[in-house]
Amino acid sequence: MITRLTLVNFKAFRRLELPMGPLTLLTGLNSSGKSSVLQALGLFRQSFETAPPRPAIYQRMLLNGELVELGSARDVLHDDFGPTDDLLPGHDPVVGIVVEAGAPVRSVGLGLFDPDEPDEDVIETRLSPGPPQFVFKPxxxxxxxxxxxxxxxxxxxxxxxxxxxxxxxxxxxxxxxxxxxxxxxxxxxxxxxxxxxxxxxxxxxxxxxxxxxxxxxxxxxxxxxxxxxxxxxxxxxxxxxxxxxxxxxxxxxxxxxxxxxxxxxxATPESLILLENPEAHLHPKGQSRMAALISAAAASGAQLVVETHSDHVLNGVRIAVKQGALAADDAVIHFFRGNGSGAEVISPRVDRDGMLAQWPEGFFDEWENSLDQLLD
Structure with a gap:
């Protein structure tokens, strides 16, 4: 299971370190970077699922394929890219995707951006020690x-x-x-x-x-x-x-x-499932029950990463935790919020009673905002 995903100079993020669990919910406003997390995992899969697992292999990130279509190398490189000396010493721009599956299992994919070929849809890549295991799993x-x-x-x-x-x-x-x-x-x-x-x-x-x-x-x-x-x-x-x-x-x-x-x-205990907006076209009760199904899949051993704009999906997961259908530590929630130059991520913790340890501003609070205006 993926326990942490790190993105370096990738799209909206100069550097993002994202803890992950059996069920990871990605929430936040539009264009705040949520989809980039799913796309990074899809990019790894479509680029390296056929690569032989051996130490330090060279491959290419396929930016456009069956799973994701990201455009050209200049579209993927963060505008204000920073140094990556901890991953690869040097001054050339590097796009990094680091997948961790519990210490010491760590797969590093480094895309070597070529300033002379910014419009290419492939990036020469160094993998160490090789592709993460999820590229070979269901x-x-x-x-x-x-x-x-x-x-x-x-x-x-x-x-x-x-x-x-x-x-x-x-x-x-x-x-x-x-x-x-x-x-x-x-x-x-x-x-x-x-x-x-x-x-x-x-x-x-x-x-x-x-x-x-x-x-x-x-x-x-x-x-x-x-x-x-x-x-x-x-x-x-x-x-x-x-x-x-x-x-x-x-x-x-x-x-x-x-x-x-x-x-x-x-899903099987080895499956990785990426879902975008599972609530689409469903009424509120249906969205809540869809969350129950997603929670059941995570409780069965699969890993799910879900992008959602629905408070009903969020509450459905919280109810699953409160009812004991999903362990509190197995539900990881990340709230993406733009900060002007990129995005920041706030991660409210779910307690065993389904309550959230914090409720940041902008996090599914539109109902309260609207109610305040109606009662004003």
Whole structure:
């Protein structure tokens, strides 16, 4: 598990040292640097997942790929870059990403910025002692821009073999069709009201937390490279369901949430899951229940890094801690706040009763601000 991520001269940060836990929530205003944390981990993964683990290897950071598209080298280098003598002596600009997985396990990726090639989309990189282990472990990265309701979705053998749902969750329906009978790991992720431990039934049970009575089917369209998703209401999954409805006739929320539900339910104790805005298109109760699912995945041993703008997600995690579903030390919260020249990070601690040790200004306080104006 990643215990600390350090970013040096990377995008909004001259230097950021970020403790991490089984569940790390990244909150804060727009353009305050939250996404940079997810992008740094995605950059490591897309650049080095096929690199051989050996001491001091040279590779290249692939700035544009399947997981992240960061532009050119000048887009990645912090505007006011500083010295990095503790990582690499010298005066040349260096972009550093340091991943720690508990002492003494430490992987350092140093991007050597070339002033003569600032518009290149690769950066020559020195790795020491080699890529972090998470680049070889089960992994999901779901962007905020996920699949929308559609008549069909792609049918990909590569996605089935790799287990990767796609950054938009575009392979979720096909994955669910193919692995629907696979059992969800015994433990916190298993929904007690599901009709079986199989992924298909567990997915239905958790989706019903977001929309009571809903069920779903994923089926292949013979003779094509596509699969079909359909919803029913008031019945159970399978032939006993009510009349099927296309996703285009149901709305955004369920389809937008489906990849996150499947990503969490298929997590293993070695998984790293990166989620952007899991609350998108969900009503407040659905956002709170999504937080319960995310907390259950973390309690099952997976590591999740979640960017969120929702106080309902935050409170859902706090409730999970208070109810004992997630250890207080396993929930790490970071509040990103711009300071004019970059960003600062404040990290409120969660107590065992779900309360926060501090509540910094600007941290999910808009309700109180609005209430003050209404009562004034």
């Amino acid at each position: 992994f999901q990265y779901l962007h905020a821009d996920r699949i929308t309701p559609a008549v069909t979705y792609p049918r990909s053998r590569h996605a089935i073999n790799s287990g990767f749902l796609g950054v938009r969750g575009e392979h979720t329906v096909n994955f669910l069709r193919h692995y629907g009978e696979r059992e969800v790991l015994d433990g916190p992720l298993r929904h007690p009201e599901a009709s079986s431990p199989q992924l298909r039934d567990q997915t239905v049970a958790w989706m019903q937390e977001l929309c009571p009575g809903v069920n779903l089917q994923a089926s292949a369209i013979e003779g094509t490279d596509f699969v079909r998703l359909s919803y029913g209401f008031g019945g159970t999954a399978g032939i006993n369901s009510t009349r099927r409805r296309r996703p285009t006739n149901v709305g955004f929320g369920l389809t937008y949430a489906l990849p996150i539900v499947v990503a969490c339910l298929t």
